[in-house]
Amino acid sequence: MPRNYKAELVAVLGQPVAENPTGVMMEAAFQELGLNWRYLNLEVAPHQLADAMTGVRAFGLRGINLTIPHKVAVIPYLDALSPEARVIGAVNTVRRQGEQLLGENTDGKGFLRGLRSDAGIDPKGKRVAMLGAGGAARAIAAELLLAGVADLLVVNRSLSRGQTMVDDLRQATNGPIRFELWQGAFRVLSEIDILINATSIGLFPDAEAKPDVDLSQSRKDCLVCDVVFNPPVTRLLAEAKDRGMPTLDGLSMLVYQGVIGFELWTGHKAPEAVMKRALSAALLS
Ligand code: NDP
Numbered sequence: 001m002p003r004n005y006k007a008e009l010v011a012v013l014g015q016p017v018a019e020n021p022t023g024v025m026m027e028a029a030f031q032e033l034g035l036n037w038r039y040l041n042l043e044v045a046p047h048q049l050a051d052a053m054t055g056v057r058a059f060g061l062r063g064i065n066l067t068i069p070h071k072v073a074v075i076p077y078l079d080a081l082s083p084e085a086r087v088i089g090a091v092n093t094v095r096r097q098g099e100q101l102l103g104e105n106t107d108g109k110g111f112l113r114g115l116r117s118d119a120g121i122d123p124k125g126k127r128v129a130m131l132g133a134g135g136a137a138r139a140i141a142a143e144l145l146l147a148g149v150a151d152l153l154v155v156n157r158s159l160s161r162g163q164t165m166v167d168d169l170r171q172a173t174n175g176p177i178r179f180e181l182w183q184g185a186f187r188v189l190s191e192i193d194i195l196i197n198a199t200s201i202g203l204f205p206d207a208e209a210k211p212d213v214d215l216s217q218s219r220k221d222c223l224v225c226d227v228v229f230n231p232p233v234t235r236l237l238a239e240a241k242d243r244g245m246p247t248l249d250g251l252s253m254l255v256y257q258g259v260i261g262f263e264l265w266t267g268h269k270a271p272e273a274v275m276k277r278a279l280s281a282a283l284l285s
Contacts (some may be wrong), residue, residue, distance in 0.1 A: 009038055029274060071091055087146075117252075124149070128151065128152050129186070132154075188213055196225045209235070
């Protein structure tokens with residue numbers, strides 16, 4: 001039998017990337033399915049992105065992930081964007097189709113898959129409050145609007161970023177999205193079905209930080225979600241659990257955005273349980 005020593009390559013481009021854990025779950029999935037694929041963490045400074053993208057084409061990488069600071073900057077180097085990536089205005093996953101590099105955004109899709117699979121909630125018709133208006137918030141908001149939420153209230157510290165995001169997404173989707181400036185404690189009223197922290201508040205090493213929200217008037221069945229995955233149980237989620245409210249952690253979104261990327265790249269059904277176990281073990285070790 002002829003031997004083939006050439007692995008298919010995928011990679012994450014970012015700065016910093018040393019602690020990016022996506023490769024751990026991808027490598028576990030490649031092994032599980034017996035695929036000769038490798039996932040590389042490639043440190044790329046902003047001024048080297050053009051050269052790096054030439055390299056992606058020259059080396060024939062099958063796909064890439066983009067992380068800070070390249071999610072928007074990569075767009076001019078791609079041949080086409082998915083409709084969702086165009087609405088969001090950022091790309092976290094690129095797949096190669098022939099000679100073409102196609103930009104996708106799986107962050108929001110990953111969140112929604114976790115919402116449906118792990119929390120058992122269909123966002124259609126739900127009233128959602130979301131803290132934050134950065135990249136993660138934009139991706140989640142776009143997918144929630146496309147999924148038919150009844151109301152999406154975006155709460156952000158900076159007025160200009162929050163208002164711009166809401167205006168952009170309302171124009172792109174015609175969906176029910178509105179903005180409120182975050183001043184003092186944000187009260188999560190009983191009409192809210194889902195609360196999402198899409199800010200970086202509580203992210204390691206500032207794990208003691210907690211978004212300023214008041215859950216005292218929330219319904220007991222309001223789902224409290226956090227995009228922060230390190231630590232998996234943030235102070236916000238701990239408070240919600242103490243109050244008996246259901247929660248969804250950032251690991252869920254992280255696993256499912258990877259699952260979707262894996263399936264786009266390889267065409268194989270992803271071994272979700274293996275990926276989740278590998279990622280949890282890496283983050284908890
Ligand atoms: P951005 O820098 O684009 O946005 C950060 C957001 O957090 C902004 O809305 C910012 O508000 C807000 N914020 C930060 N600090 C504070 C504070 N002290 N008080 C109030 N608001 C604050 O980051 P990203 O959107 O890319 O990432 C956000 C988080 O999501 C990170 O923790 C990241 O790790 C996580 N993430 C998780 C993923 C997953 O799969 N689980 C995937 C992608 C990201 P302002 O506009 O006022 O500055």
